Amino acid sequence: MDPFLAPLAIRAGAAGVLALWRSDTTSVVGPTGWLTDAGRITGLLADYACAVLLALLVRVPLLNHTVGMAVATSGTTEGAVEAPPVPCPLSPVRRRTPTLKEPPVGLDLINGIPAHVLFVHVVVVLVPLTALALILCAALPSAMRRFGLALPALALMSLISVPLTTNAGEWLERHVAGNALVRKHTELGDELLPWAIALFLLATAVWWSYRRAAHHTPDAVGSTNTVAIPLRITAAVLSLLVGVGAGVQVYRIGDSGAKAAWHDGYSATAHPNRD
Incomplete structure (x- = not known):
């Protein structure tokens, strides 16, 4: 799967949530109706955002890989060679760890x-x-x-x-x-x-x-x-x-x-x- 399709799929899912809310809403009458519908759509989008976030946290293989690759490759050109860092004489040399070799992020410990x-x-x-x-x-x-x-x-x-x-x-x-x-x-x-x-x-x-x-x-x-x-x-x-x-x-x-x-x-x- 193309790593750049994952963000598009997430946005399409959000659009689907909006379409589902719109199809389930018959009419809006008065300020109370507007506030009620605003609360409903906010809750639905919040649920969807939590679903995507938790899917990343539990390391769903396809989603975790594609989103991680999209982040790692954003802003780079295929075949380009990164120039080595130039050490500053006033500070110690700091080596960068490649992003692709970092361990996956997950919720294993909390506080x-x-x-x-x-x-x-x-x-x-x-x-x-x-x-x-x-x-x-x-x-x-x-x-x-x-x-x-x-x-x-x-x-x-x-x-x-x-x-x-x-x-x-x-x-x-x-x-x-x-x-x-x-x-x-x-x-x-x-x-x-x-x-x-x-x-x-x-x-x-x-x-x-x-x-x-x-x-x-x-x-x-x-x-x-x-x-x-x-x-x-x-x-x-x-x-x-x-x-x-x-x-x-x-x-x-x-x-x-x-x-x-x-x-x-x-x-x-x-x-x-x-x-």
Whole structure:
């Protein structure tokens, strides 16, 4: 892939977000409507920017390579030879490290703390919250009407948080003593991504079906009661299965992680001088 196509693809994605917002906006009335729509488009663009940033941080191979090559080769001419630096007699010679040989940038440590132990809190909150919101929106049209585009946006942020956390966990695994509990926790963590993908796909499908049904009823703009009953039941059942499965998987991962971190980190009896 041409390294200069990645920035264009990112801009095209932003344009797609704007087009999606425009197609989902029927009319704007009064200052309150303008402020509401301004908040919606700001939130959507912020979510998209976070998605791109997190994709770079978790080192998605294609995106990381193409963007890195574009930055490294910008402003240079093919075949040109860089002149050696001229030493200044008043200061020591400083050698430049080639940009292409620098290690990739990623979130492994935050303020001296392994990033994984911080990111897990995001997953523990977002994944069950997304599952609960999906079940409510699939079963209750009134809930879907209130959530709107926020449902797939929440599912997207939940999906992004999973590989970000597992990537930081893989770094931490290489820097701690390995044992069976750590390996089990790692294996369970890798199994969460399919559940997060299923949550995102279902959330997008539920939002799209209700939105399309509402747009086909010009006499009741914003209504979500026109979705067929069999479709609503199917969506509710699938959402319940996937939501419960994702929640159970989060619990299993958290339980195994707690055992791996604390199985030998405490004493069963209290210290005598700490009553």
